[in-house]
Each structure stands twice: as C-alpha cells, then as structure tokens.
Amino acid sequence: MQEMIGDCGLTLQKIDGQMLPEIGYHIRRDHQHKGYAKEAASAVRDWAFQNLPYPALYSYCKWTNTASIKTAEAIGMHFDKEYPDDQNGITHVSVIHRPMLERQES
Template sequence: MNGKPIIETVRLVLREYTPEDFDALFEIMSDEETMRHYPAPFDGERTRGWIDWNIQNYREYGFGLWAIILKESGEFIGDCGITIQNIDGEMLPEIGYHINKKYWRKGFASEAAKAVCDWAFTNTKYDRLYSYMKYTNVASYSTASAIGMKKVKEYPDEKNGISCAYAITRDEWERLYS
C-alpha cells in the first residue's frame, strides 16, 4: 500500500496521501455534485495542491487529511483527517471528509470521521475537535452529528456565506466511547 497507514477500521484503511492518488482524488474533487458546497469544483492544479498541502501538514503537524481506502477492494474512495482551519477567526483542529459519490450513504464518512476523532483524542492534546461546513451541507453536518458532535455556532463566512461549526470535547468523547 502506498502511503503510511495511520488508522484501520472494520472496512477502511486511512493512510497518508501520495502523488499517485491524483486521479482518484481528482474524480471526487472535480465533480460538481460532490463539490456543490465549495465555491467551485477543483481543477487539476488545485487537486495536486490539495495532495501537496496534506503532505506538508503531515510534516508540520503529524496529521492531515488521509486517503480512505476500502479494505475489501483497495480502492481509494475519499479522504478524512484533521487540519488546522480558520473557524470564525480562530485556528482550530477540524475533522474534514470527502467521499466519492459512488459510496455515499453507506456510512463510510461516519466510520472514517469517528476513527479520526478517536485517533485525535488519543494522539493529540486537543480538548475539542471541530467540523465546519456551509450551512446548506446536510450530509456534512449529519456526519458530524453521527460521531457525537453538536452544533456550537453559525457565523458569516466569506467563502460559504454562512458556516456552521460542530464540535465534540474530549470529555464528551470519553462519555460516548469509553
């Protein structure tokens, strides 16, 4: 398997991105339906930049968004991980996720996000993890809710118009999953 494996779940392996992930990632990030909550779908340059940004995050922070691989087939189906994001003017640890639309509604985003949350509370000192999204992104906030996050704010955002932030604290996570 290319890229260093980070997390394993029942159905998934999350591993570091490699440049060879470009084609599979571009299929996701260039898709208009998948990217409808972003300002625009990604072109090739922006997709390559996404991979490079995450590889830099691994070096700088020890984490980033990781490629999601289906154990059963070895297929790349998306990404999920932690990045440091500007959420209403604060730089905060955020769990993000993107899934190829062929695999929507099968629980893969929730399974990956839950595993990332577990990893983060086990391997970092963060006391709260966030997910933020455009206020219209029902799938994204449904995933955040599914892993125990609660809506903590709505705020005006230049990129999204209005964004919603969801969060889970270390104590809430321990109560839910210990």
C-alpha cells in the same frame, strides 16, 4: 482492486478567526450513504483524543450541507455556532469536547 473512494483527516483550519483542529471528510458520490464517512471520522476522532492534547475537535461547512452536518452529529458532535463568511455565506460549526472522564484522569 483497491481504489480511492475518499479522504478523511484532521487539519488545522481557520474557523471564525481561530486556528482549530478540524475533522474533514469527502466520499466519492458512488460510495456515499454506506457509512464510510462516519466510520472514518470516528476513527480520526478517537485517534485525535488519544494522541493529541486538544480539548475539542470541530467540523465546519456551508450551513446548507446537511450531509456534512449529519456526519458530524453521527460521531457525537453538536452545534457550536454559525457565522457569516465570504466563501459559504454562512458557515456552520460542529464541535465535540474531550470526554470528561479522560480530562479528569489526565
């Protein structure tokens, strides 16, 4: 039987006042810790760099959301910044830049 266990995709999000391409992910609790978010976010990262001109991709979450931050880091992202906001108290931003080789070729 096929069933929905989560979602992952690219959207434009307002991050610290800027509209930026963000990889978001949610996996149903009973299917977490199986590598699904990493697998899905990696595919979105690769698709975005191959098909869209963005120089960098972002993920953001509440600063205490270790699972989300670790998922971002698992696909090659690193710490970009943290900033205060009403919803999260402090929002943590991770970023991955387009690989240098591709930037030189294009």
